[in-house]
Amino acid sequence: MMTSRPAPTVTRRPDLDWIRVLAFFTLIVFHVGMFYGPWEWHVKSPHEIPEMAPILMATSPWRLTLLFLVSGAATRFMADKMTVRALTRARLARLVPPLALAVLVLVPPQTYYQVIEQAVTPVETFYPAFYLKYLSGTGHWCRVNDCLTTPTYNHMWFVSYLLVYSLALSALLALAGTRLRAVGDLLETRLTGWRLLVLPFVGLLALDLLQLRFPITHWLLHDWYNHVLSFTAFLFGFLIAKSLPLRDAFVRWRWWGLVLAVPAYAVVAYYTWIFPFGGPTPPLGLRAAMRVVYALQQWGAIVAALGFGARHLNRDGPVLRYLVQAVFPFYLVHQTITVVAGHNLAPLGLNQGVEAALLVVITFIGCFATYEIVRRVNFLRPWFGLKRMAPVRSPDTAKAPETQPQGQAQPVQA
Numbered sequence: 034m035m036t037s038r039p040a041p042t043v044t045r046r047p048d049l050d051w052i053r054v055l056a057f058f059t060l061i062v063f064h065v066g067m068f069y070g071p072w073e074w075h076v077k078s079p080h081e082i083p084e085m086a087p088i089l090m091a092t093s094p095w096r097l098t099l100l101f102l103v104s105g106a107a108t109r110f111m112a113d114k115m116t117v118r119a120l121t122r123a124r125l126a127r128l129v130p131p132l133a134l135a136v137l138v139l140v141p142p143q144t145y146y147q148v149i150e151q152a153v154t155p156v157e158t159f160y161p162a163f164y165l166k167y168l169s170g171t172g173h174w175c176r177v178n179d180c181l182t183t184p185t186y187n188h189m190w191f192v193s194y195l196l197v198y199s200l201a202l203s204a205l206l207a208l209a210g211t212r213l214r215a216v217g218d219l220l221e222t223r224l225t226g227w228r229l230l231v232l233p234f235v236g237l238l239a240l241d242l243l244q245l246r247f248p249i250t251h252w253l254l255h256d257w258y259n260h261v262l263s264f265t266a267f268l269f270g271f272l273i274a275k276s277l278p279l280r281d282a283f284v285r286w287r288w289w290g291l292v293l294a295v296p297a298y299a300v301v302a303y304y305t306w307i308f309p310f311g312g313p314t315p316p317l318g319l320r321a322a323m324r325v326v327y328a329l330q331q332w333g334a335i336v337a338a339l340g341f342g343a344r345h346l347n348r349d350g351p352v353l354r355y356l357v358q359a360v361f362p363f364y365l366v367h368q369t370i371t372v373v374a375g376h377n378l379a380p381l382g383l384n385q386g387v388e389a390a391l392l393v394v395i396t397f398i399g400c401f402a403t404y405e406i407v408r409r410v411n412f413l414r415p416w417f418g419l420k421r422m423a424p425v426r427s428p429d430t431a432k433a434p435e436t437q438p439q440g441q442a443q444p445v446q447a
Contacts, residue, residue: 287340
């Protein structure tokens, strides 16, 4: 008599950890590119590189959507090991202190250099005086068409959104946890074969068309398209995190993901080049057609990343464990380092290639140095998204009292 084997229990996905690490490192390089590109940013090189815009579009359509997906998957592994209340407390403890640190300490230097470079109103260059105005929102730092609102979170919008999505997920789990997980089982049965490529693409296209009406702002209360897209990706990652059939499906379709993503990127890059930032607005019909191409690049790249990751990045090890812990502190400090270094390198008149390479090196060195310091100081760890280290017990206090008769062997302590 044959008996069916129970489905294997998935307790961790090293491939998703690797994807998260690599995506965040790509984001660091992306922000260095923003210093030179034609789009608005906090500080800018005096020597703009228009060709940077098509290059940045290689990852811009899909990188953050992928990160929200992976964040949802990581939350799933947490949620299946604890109660909803414990999950909520864990997410608050992980996300709120770093967000507060960023708004109060890490972001103000970015704003300081931004107003020095961009504000047309008088700027207080004495940093303590600037900081008081930053906290009180009384700086009145304006350009021609808009003014800067402070305090602000800048690049930490991602963490603020992740916090809101985590709390929303906790509410869903409390109200309908079993039904929510059942949706994951439904996705596993429906996203088979070609449907894995087509159905999510159609869903992304429907969401992307919203951007024609609701542009991305990165402001929590006025970012409707971005919320719908990012929360959907977060939930999708939560639902499929433990599905081995879907993991294997992404592996099988990874090359088809590239077939979709690469030509679509070529079209997006050309479109970005012929309709540069600040130029005439393209016709509505063309912009709507480009949302189709954008969604093709978006989903194709995500399929390829998840598929190649599951195929080639499925091994754990000390390097991965180090980087997984380091990536959140890296994210917290990287943009401040890039902004400060970029603003102060620009007046030196260095060769642009040398300057850009130096900016990347300075940013990564600063990130590694910050992490190496923070991870050793227990007080700082929660402020950078790390758990406190357990106190080291002395041999005398750690020794268990003898409860067995003299001469009987004691069990080995694991």
